[in-house]
Amino acid sequence: MDPKEILKAHISKTATLTDEQFDYLFSHFKPKSFKKGQAIISEGDKVDHEYFVISGCLKAFFINDEIKMYILQFAMPTWWTSDYGALYNHTRATISVDCISDAEVLCLSNEDREKICSEIHQAEHFFRWRTNRGYLASQKRLLSFMNNDTKARYEELLAMYPQLYNLVPKHLIAAYLGVSRETLSRLYNAHK
């Protein structure tokens, strides 16, 4: 399935666009390919695009002063990612994005998104719902952080994204859960 069809199927779940409108919208996306390990956004960069994943897996992460990494999001096909804080506030990137595997993405600039949203009401509708889902997911994860211990969060993650177990090295899963790789290792070796 080609990128255009994937995006079309994705958007048509929440918004009704005519073919002309969709073609117009799609004309603002630039396809791009990346190799495993390649950076898409690095800390300190100027950020002016967001990315829609067609294939592969990205991670959006934050590195703190003690060089510890925290993963905010794994981005799988049909997910969107970027440093949205930097993108919307026109500040430098504090969140980085790179490729866990080879990946194809569609790039959309902040400017183009805003232009399209103001020109096509249904596009604005789509982006409202997309953000909405992100907000709900983020709240849910926050609650899980407060309420559950590491083991419960690990199981929750694997129940939600079983593919991750094989696709993603364990120390990245630890960085998503916010625990040390040692603790995670002990965790799933204990109950087998």
Next chain:
Amino acid sequence: MDPKEILKAHISKTATLTDEQFDYLFSHFKPKSFKKGQAIISEGDKVDHEYFVISGCLKAFFINDEIKMYILQFAMPTWWTSDYGALYNHTRATISVDCISDAEVLCLSNEDREKICSEIHQAEHFFRWRTNRGYLASQKRLLSFMNNDTKARYEELLAMYPQLYNLVPKHLIAAYLGVSRETLSRLYNAHK
């Protein structure tokens, strides 16, 4: 300042509505007053409204199996709150909302919001941006949870909302930070 003017000032920061459009939009909001301690949404309720705070302070919270409370959000004037998960997915409330002080709010039904969004492009624009800000705040809080210890999060919270220190009992601040009230107490009594 009356509720209508407060909402108008709030919305006009991100969207441009004509007076007629705003009047139409405003006609869908129902003002309501609550007393300190009163519940607005209780676990298990059917949720069909969201709430815009005019005065007072609300809290949105979750109670887990061990009857421990976690506060997702303090809602101050010009903030919006609800159990958005339940509201958008038409499920029963898992998040509750009640009043920390006497409060006035404007109620907007989910149905009316969607109707207005489809009728007025700029209203949809406003709600996209509102959700966006919520999403960014939620991501920031998640990062803070992973990266900072309790003391840093406590100081961050008070730096952001100095009013809270006097307005809100300490055990609620602990419930927001996700620590026990004992730990919080020891924390700010240590460094004085």
Next chain:
DNA sequence: TGCAGAATGTGATGTAGATCACCTAAGCCC
């Protein structure tokens, strides 16, 4: 105005998970 319940402080003790140190196995690259 007096008292019941809520809010807060503080000691003692238990524990999940961090950190450090070191080891093994598996990719990957010239």
Next chain:
DNA sequence: GGGCTTAGGTGATCTACATCACATTCTGCA
């Protein structure tokens, strides 16, 4: 294909915070 880097496992120790227990205000309201 040999060496080097990255991923992963495991023991020992340390620490922030939870939990329990109880004392001490504060506060709203009968």
